[in-house]
Amino acid sequence: MQTQIMSIFEKARELAIIQSSAGVLGWDQETYLPAAAHEHRANQLAWLSSRAHELATSDAWRHDLESAEASDPGNDPKHTANLRELRREFDRSTKLSVELIARDSVASSLAKHAWASARERSDFSSFAPHLQTLLELAREKADLWGYTGEPYDALLEGFERGTSTAAVASLFDAMRPAARTIAARAVERSASLAPILPPGPYPVAAQQDFNARVAESIGFDFQAGRIDTTNHPFCTTLGPHDVRLTTRYMESDFTSSLFGVLHEAGHGLYEQGLPGADYGLPSGSPLSLGIHESQSRLWENHVGRSRAFWEKWYPVAQECFPQLASFPLGSFLNFLWRAEFSPIRVEADEATYDLHILLRFNIERRMLNGDLKVADVPGAWNDGFRELFGFAPEDDRHGCLQDIHWGMGGLGYFPTYTLGNINAAQLFAAAQNDPAVASGIQSASYLPLLDWLRKSIHAHGGTLDPADLMRQATGSPPTTTAYLAHLESRYL
Amino acid sequence: MQTQIMSIFEKARELAIIQSSAGVLGWDQETYLPAAAHEHRANQLAWLSSRAHELATSDAWRHDLESAEASDPGNDPKHTANLRELRREFDRSTKLSVELIARDSVASSLAKHAWASARERSDFSSFAPHLQTLLELAREKADLWGYTGEPYDALLEGFERGTSTAAVASLFDAMRPAARTIAARAVERSASLAPILPPGPYPVAAQQDFNARVAESIGFDFQAGRIDTTNHPFCTTLGPHDVRLTTRYMESDFTSSLFGVLHEAGHGLYEQGLPGADYGLPSGSPLSLGIHESQSRLWENHVGRSRAFWEKWYPVAQECFPQLASFPLGSFLNFLWRAEFSPIRVEADEATYDLHILLRFNIERRMLNGDLKVADVPGAWNDGFRELFGFAPEDDRHGCLQDIHWGMGGLGYFPTYTLGNINAAQLFAAAQNDPAVASGIQSASYLPLLDWLRKSIHAHGGTLDPADLMRQATGSPPTTTAYLAHLESRYL
Numbered sequence: 001m002q003t004q005i006m007s008i009f010e011k012a013r014e015l016a017i018i019q020s021s022a023g024v025l026g027w028d029q030e031t032y033l034p035a036a037a038h039e040h041r042a043n044q045l046a047w048l049s050s051r052a053h054e055l056a057t058s059d060a061w062r063h064d065l066e067s068a069e070a071s072d073p074g075n076d077p078k079h080t081a082n083l084r085e086l087r088r089e090f091d092r093s094t095k096l097s098v099e100l101i102a103r104d105s106v107a108s109s110l111a112k113h114a115w116a117s118a119r120e121r122s123d124f125s126s127f128a129p130h131l132q133t134l135l136e137l138a139r140e141k142a143d144l145w146g147y148t149g150e151p152y153d154a155l156l157e158g159f160e161r162g163t164s165t166a167a168v169a170s171l172f173d174a175m176r177p178a179a180r181t182i183a184a185r186a187v188e189r190s191a192s193l194a195p196i197l198p199p200g201p202y203p204v205a206a207q208q209d210f211n212a213r214v215a216e217s218i219g220f221d222f223q224a225g226r227i228d229t230t231n232h233p234f235c236t237t238l239g240p241h242d243v244r245l246t247t248r249y250m251e252s253d254f255t256s257s258l259f260g261v262l263h264e265a266g267h268g269l270y271e272q273g274l275p276g277a278d279y280g281l282p283s284g285s286p287l288s289l290g291i292h293e294s295q296s297r298l299w300e301n302h303v304g305r306s307r308a309f310w311e312k313w314y315p316v317a318q319e320c321f322p323q324l325a326s327f328p329l330g331s332f333l334n335f336l337w338r339a340e341f342s343p344i345r346v347e348a349d350e351a352t353y354d355l356h357i358l359l360r361f362n363i364e365r366r367m368l369n370g371d372l373k374v375a376d377v378p379g380a381w382n383d384g385f386r387e388l389f390g391f392a393p394e395d396d397r398h399g400c401l402q403d404i405h406w407g408m409g410g411l412g413y414f415p416t417y418t419l420g421n422i423n424a425a426q427l428f429a430a431a432q433n434d435p436a437v438a439s440g441i442q443s444a445s446y447l448p449l450l451d452w453l454r455k456s457i458h459a460h461g462g463t464l465d466p467a468d469l470m471r472q473a474t475g476s477p478p479t480t481t482a483y484l485a486h487l488e489s490r491y492l
Numbered sequence: 493m494q495t496q497i498m499s500i501f502e503k504a505r506e507l508a509i510i511q512s513s514a515g516v517l518g519w520d521q522e523t524y525l526p527a528a529a530h531e532h533r534a535n536q537l538a539w540l541s542s543r544a545h546e547l548a549t550s551d552a553w554r555h556d557l558e559s560a561e562a563s564d565p566g567n568d569p570k571h572t573a574n575l576r577e578l579r580r581e582f583d584r585s586t587k588l589s590v591e592l593i594a595r596d597s598v599a600s601s602l603a604k605h606a607w608a609s610a611r612e613r614s615d616f617s618s619f620a621p622h623l624q625t626l627l628e629l630a631r632e633k634a635d636l637w638g639y640t641g642e643p644y645d646a647l648l649e650g651f652e653r654g655t656s657t658a659a660v661a662s663l664f665d666a667m668r669p670a671a672r673t674i675a676a677r678a679v680e681r682s683a684s685l686a687p688i689l690p691p692g693p694y695p696v697a698a699q700q701d702f703n704a705r706v707a708e709s710i711g712f713d714f715q716a717g718r719i720d721t722t723n724h725p726f727c728t729t730l731g732p733h734d735v736r737l738t739t740r741y742m743e744s745d746f747t748s749s750l751f752g753v754l755h756e757a758g759h760g761l762y763e764q765g766l767p768g769a770d771y772g773l774p775s776g777s778p779l780s781l782g783i784h785e786s787q788s789r790l791w792e793n794h795v796g797r798s799r800a801f802w803e804k805w806y807p808v809a810q811e812c813f814p815q816l817a818s819f820p821l822g823s824f825l826n827f828l829w830r831a832e833f834s835p836i837r838v839e840a841d842e843a844t845y846d847l848h849i850l851l852r853f854n855i856e857r858r859m860l861n862g863d864l865k866v867a868d869v870p871g872a873w874n875d876g877f878r879e880l881f882g883f884a885p886e887d888d889r890h891g892c893l894q895d896i897h898w899g900m901g902g903l904g905y906f907p908t909y910t911l912g913n914i915n916a917a918q919l920f921a922a923a924q925n926d927p928a929v930a931s932g933i934q935s936a937s938y939l940p941l942l943d944w945l946r947k948s949i950h951a952h953g954g955t956l957d958p959a960d961l962m963r964q965a966t967g968s969p970p971t972t973t974a975y976l977a978h979l980e981s982r983y984l
Contacts, residue, residue, distance in 0.1 A: 014539070021536045025516050033734065036716040040731030040771075044513045047506070051543075224528040239532030242525070279532075 008064040009281060012086060015055055016280030022048040023238045031228045031246065053101075057094050065090055078283050081463035085282035092158065095144045104141070107133050108409040115407030122397035124378050127407070132374045134409045135367055142368070152368045155412030159289045160419060162465030165365060168415050171422065172358050175480040179354050179487070180388060186339035186351035186491035195334040198323040202254035210254065210320045211247065211261040214313065218299060219450040220245075220265045221272055233260035235267035235296075240279035243268040254321060255336065259300055266299035267292055269450060273458025282462040289413070290478075291457065291466055293420020294427055298453075301350050301421075302428040302486065303446060305336050312444035337490065343385070343393035344402055351491050355388040357418040360403075364411055423470060425483035427457070430474035500556040501773060504578060507547055508772030514540040515730045523720045523738065545593075549586050557582055570775050573955035577774035584650070587636045596633070599625050600901040607899025614889035616870050619899070624866045626901045627859055634860070644860045647904030651781045652911060654957030657857060660907050663914065664850050667972040671846050671979070672880060678831035678843035678983035687826040690815040694746035702746065702812045703739065703753040706805065710791060711942040712737075712757045713764055725752035727759035727788075732771035735760040746813060747828065751792055758791035759784055761942060765950025774954040781905070782970075783949065783958055785912020786919060790945075793842050793913075794920040794978070795938060797828050804936035829982065835877070835885035836894055843983050847880045849910040852895075856903055915962060917975035919949070922966035 022045055029041050055061060069083055096104075111130035118127035142154035152165040160168075208227070216222060224241035233247045245268050247260030270286060278284025286292050303309055310329060318324040324332070339351035348356055363380055366372035372380055381400035382392040393399035405413055431452045432438040440448035456473035467477040514537055521533050547553060561575055588596075603622035610619035634646035644657040652660075700719070708714060717735035725739045737760050739752030762778060770776025778784050795801055802821060810816040816824070831843035840848055855872055858864035864872055873892035874884040885891035897905055923944045924930040932940040948965035959969040 017532075017536050017539045020532070021513065021517060021540065024520055024536070025513060028516055028520065032718060032720075034714065034716050034718055036713075037731050037734035040509075040512070040734060044509050044516070044731070047509045048513065221528075222526065224526050226524060226526055228524075239529050239536070242529035242532060 008061070008068045008086060009082070011055065011061055011064060012082075013280035015052055018048055018052045018055065020238050020242075022052070023236055027228075027236050027238060027244050030230045030232075030234070053093075056090070061090065062094075078278075078463060082278075082282050085462055088161070089282075092145060095146075096141060100137075100140065100144075104137050104409065107137055108407075111409065112404070112407045115401070115404065119397050119401040122395040122401065124396045124401060127401065128374050128377075131377070131406055134406065134411070135374065137409065138368065138411045150365075150369055152365050152412060155368070156415070159413055159416050160466055161288060162467060163288075163290070163419075168361065168419070169365070171478065171480055172361060172415070172418065175354070175422075175484060176358055178480075178484045179358070182484070182487045182491050183339065183341070183352045183355055184390075186337075186349075187341050189491070190334075190337070190339040193334050193338075195331060195338050197253055197255070197332075197335050198327050200250075200252040200254075200323075202251055202321050202323075204249045204251065206320045207249055207254045207257050210317060211258050213316070214258065215245075215261055215265045218262075218265060218269070218303065218446045220268055224272055225268055227261060233264050235264040235271070237268075237271045240274075240276040240284070241272075243271045254317070259304060262304040263296045263300040266296035269299065269453070270295040270458055273450075273454045274461050275459060278461060283460075285462045287460070287462045287464070287469060288466045289416035290419030290423055291469065293416055294423030295453070295457070297420050297424035298428050302424060303441075303449075305350065305490075306441075307333060308442055308444050310336075339491065341389045341391070343389075343398040351487065352389075354418045354421060357414055359384045359388060360414040361418075363400075364406075364414065368411065419466075419478065422478050422480055422483045423466075425486045426470065426474050426476070426478060426481075427453070428486070429482040431456070500553070500560045500578060501574070503547065503553055503556060504574075505772035507544055510540055510544045510547065512730050512734075514544070515728055519720075519728050519730060519736050522722045522724075522726070545585075548582070553582065554586075570770075570955060574770075574774050577954055580653070581774075584637060587638075588633060592629075592632065592636075596629050596901065599629055600899075603901065604896070604899045607893070607896065611889055611893040614887040614893065616888045616893060619893065620866050620869075623869070623898055626898065626903070627866065629901065630860065630903045642857075642861055644857050644904060647860070648907065651905055651908050652958055653780060654959060655780075655782070655911075660853065660911070661857070663970065663972055664853060664907070664910065667846070667914075667976060668850055670972075670976045671850070674976070674979045674983050675831065675833070675844045675847055676882070678829075678841075679833050681983070682826075682829070682831045685826050685830075687823060687830050689745055689747070689824075689827050690819050692742075692744040692746075692815075694743055694813050694815075696741045696743065698812045699741055699746045699749045702809060703750050705808070706750065707737075707753055707757045710754075710757060710761070710795065710938045712760055716764055717760055719753060725756050727756040727763070729763045732766075732768040732776070733764075735763045746809070751796060754796040755788045755792040758788035761791065761945070762787040762950055765942075765946045766953050767951060770953060775952075777954045779952070779954045779956070779961060780958045781908035782911030782915055783961065785908055786915030787945065787949070789912050789916035790920050794916060795933075795941075797842065797982075798933075799825060800934055800936050802828075831983065833881045833883070835881075835890040843979065844881075846910045846913060849906055851876045851880060852906040853910075855892075856898075856906065860903065911958075911970065914970050914972055914975045915958075917978045918962065918966050918968070918970060918973075919945070920978070921974040923948075 025041060025044055025048070029038070029045075033041055065083070065086055069087065072080055072083055074080055107130070111127070111134055114127050114130045118124060138155060139151050142151035145154040145157065147153035147157075148164075150165055156163055156165055156168065212222070212227065215227065225243035225245065227245045227247065229248065230246040231248055233245070235243065235245050237243050245261060245264040247257045247264065250256045270292060274286065275284045310333060314324075314329050314332060337351075339349045341352060342348055345353070345356040345360075359381070362384060363372065363377060366380070367374065367377070378396050378400050381396075385399065386392045405411075431449055432441065434448070434452055436448040437452050440446060457469065460469055460472075464472065471477050517533060517536055517540070521530070521537075525533055557575070557578060561579065564572055564575055566572055599622070603619075603626055606619050606622045610616060630647060631643050634643035637646040637649065639645035639649075641656055641658055648655060648657055648660065704714070704719065707719065716733035717737065719737045719739060721740065722738040723740055725737070727735065727737050729735050737753060737756040739749045739756065742748045762784060766778065767776045802825060806816075806821050806824060829843075831841045833844060834840055837845070837848040837852075851873070854876060855864060855869060858872070859866065859869070870888050870892050873888075877891065878884045897903075923941055924933065926940070926944055928940040929944050932938060949961065952961055952964075956964065963969050
């Protein structure tokens, strides 16, 4: 390999060492940090974050990147892709001035506090000026990053590169009527069945044991990962062989922690499947949020909520939790497939989840384009919600104030949840063109499926754009066909 | 405060942020790190360690230190002490060349591997050349650091500053005859009583519950610390309000994990008692190993192995562990006070422990002075051991190869264990001159004792030399009087 390429690649690996060190501190902060220790932890994280920023925007980095680009003989597509993606990230980081980043950081910090207090009191007006500031900052950043269609493109690019807002809108518009119909029918059916799980307690130790067996059976490698407990489940990667999942436990419902584990293990299997030798380089890194979420949703919903999965695992669950002994599999599946119109996104089920995203995407996009004033957000939210769900939330706390994302300046993030659902269904369908995968799924043996995902998705790291990766894996860029077919077959 | 002082103090705090970040990664490495993740963790730790070394030996550090020294008006003893100690550390770090540090690091790494394999095979000859190299490096470092008496002084200074080898030798010589007599009598008495604990299992969850109650009752703050599980108990401080203890569990003997916790909680109480506002400065840092060990030994042996302690806690233990119900307190205390001549230091009890240290100190000192050749170490060990214990170890694995310290280049460290015992006894005796402390100890209420230690030891951080701190706290520099009196009263 050229020396120049080596040099920038070494810098990229050093950056990954710094960021993954911060990852360890962040993981500990969520899992084990004593209550009084948060201030010092924030100081430690700030120090590491400054070092990472310094390195990734340094003149030395620019110089090494330029030298590597100039000397790339172009005979190794992976190296060329790595340079292209390092350039994309460098340009994105350096297009914003230090002054703007500092202003953005202060504004987000103030907005997050204001949001928490506004949500508590269901008082949108006290959050509105902060949202206005963040919106202006988002437009300022979008202008600096640049875009061809609309400002939202530049924000989306940070989460789902190479994907235009118009393309997302066209996918979402295409699925809206069917998604509404399916959700309404699923809710209706669920209301008539009124499924409930036999009462707890489902002891935490038994849940942990069951979850670990399930995670191991789908291929999660506990030599290179673990499961801990947090209030909000997440997955974080602390090194090439160090993937940490978390979940939370309810003694009244063992499926809560299990689906936390299945979702996060989906993220974790992706991380464990990335080329370890390329750790720190784009080719050894996950691609986008829409692809990451496709992996979590695939294992959570297509595998974990399927009849075939539970034909294998329900008898095991009945051994772990004796109260299930006389509760039939059919009733249990109805419980898993229950659907309800909740005003709260994070409580939404598979059948109704996307309606929340369609609503938010529409509002975000209109805010960014200047078609919707901040002051009009609550009204637009309630109107949009009523149109999709048939009722309006009781207040803004259960409406436009419910999510933290806008309060953190996270505009452009929401659509990746539904993109993940769309990608998951398309991948799950395409994988079954392989007879070994299809027959494995029938018998709840998922290693052929994991192999297919390793080869089709994980092995490529971040070298392709999402649409190209999907096309290569499934024969088509993302469309809603497979996803709507899946929802129909499960809920209609 | 002078700007120049601020600047070097800010650097010292930055160094503490880096080192405590490495502390988090090191703690995780011992507690939760997945098996396959050790290589990346080593890379992360190496990166942090390089940043810390760079900062602490930088020209900027030297410049700020010099400016602060030049501008110190001398009207604030704490600030002057901080500058003096920062100077001492800076000189010590910078007196060794980068080349020597690298050579030392490679030699230690090779020696550690060689030691592990030599110990496994009880083959001293394969370790001897490594020990020879480390010995030469230790002399080279001692020459660079400088000393007035003998090379051992310069090594000891790194662990117990301001303490001469001759002073340690004189303490150790003074206690040798009595320590031998007490040990022999304790072993004899224990052999005649042959105390054994009622058989397990002592469930781990019940041990954890009991240990946490004990730790909390002696003042360990779980808002600023926690207890986790490792193979070898330790205490590590990850920030001003973040002290992590670890212990290990044997289902056959609940006292094993408990005394691990009491010992480490002693270290932890010291760390939690340091002035938090001075975190990162010498005045907010622990003083020396001999003082640190005095705190762990005080809580482990003077508190935790006392009759008064168990008069309060034994009924609780009997509730937690039903098999103790018909086992009398007197028999339990005999079990706690059992003594045995083991060839292995880490298995030694309170009554025989120091004999191991006296032996090692003598051998180390003679090696450093050139009075003992490496090839003659096994013979000298076995002769010295026989003289103290009455028998020789069966092989070098149970003799001079048993400890990792020499294999890591840790010459000069061993005496601090016995210095800790000596200090612990002297502090425990002096504390009881305060009637509130004395009556608290009688009723197993230890907060007055903790207050006394906070005020007499913890609050001073690292501003005084150990002998001065002991003099200020107890009226005398360390002597063996209180320690021998304690051993006699417990074992004779």
